[in-house]
Amino acid sequence: MIRGKIVYLRGLEKEDLGLLHTYLNDEEVMAWARSRPDHMVSMEGLEREYEAELRGDDPRRRTFVVVENTSGRPIGWASIRWHGPHTTTADIGIALGDKQHRGKGVGTEVNYLLTRLAFEQYNMHKVELWTLAENKAAIRSAEKNGYRIEGTLRETVYFNGRFHDAVLMGITKDDYERLKSKIRNE
């Protein structure tokens, strides 16, 4: 378990797949998190996708459930991913499926917890994230933790009748070491 001030992160359990099923079939959440409002997944598909992770032996990804400290209720999920066995860069993703919990500092805290995990436990050299250029909350919450926009991918995804730009953001270990006393949120 990884504790923050507002939420904690815990590992995914089989019982969480029901909640994940709701989020991963939610038009609004999927538009922001996957650029795919039409994204749908069956329970069978989910069970297959998370099988290795639930066994504790998926080398590519760790998924966390975001749980509110005060209520003990899950309000979203987050992940850290590696694209290959010897990579020095991790990729993070966060989605607060429960909309009423957005805009209250949770995303900033989860971003911080994942970033700290990547650098201080997994010895990563760099952490990246990809988001829609119009996702002001995702961009701002990452910037508050020292991430910078490294590039804009113009018209890279299509949904809801138009093309959307995306941004790639990143923070290096040096950036993190330099900034961590300022961004530390403990």
Ligand SMILES: CC(C)(COP(=O)(O)OP(=O)(O)OC[C@H]1O[C@@H](n2cnc3c(N)ncnc32)[C@H](O)[C@@H]1OP(=O)(O)O)[C@@H](O)C(=O)NCCC(=O)NCCS
């Ligand atoms: C993106 C997300 C994780 C951000 O988490 P959050 O808890 O809502 O964001 P925070 O409350 O930590 O806010 C971070 C900053 O963004 C700003 N912000 C929040 N919502 C905003 C909005 N709609 N427009 C502009 N700024 C916004 C906040 O004001 C804050 O900046 P400030 O402290 O300088 O005022 C969350 O909104 C979410 O899960 N959205 C849906 C899924 C998604 O977009 N996932 C990310 C895909 S990469």
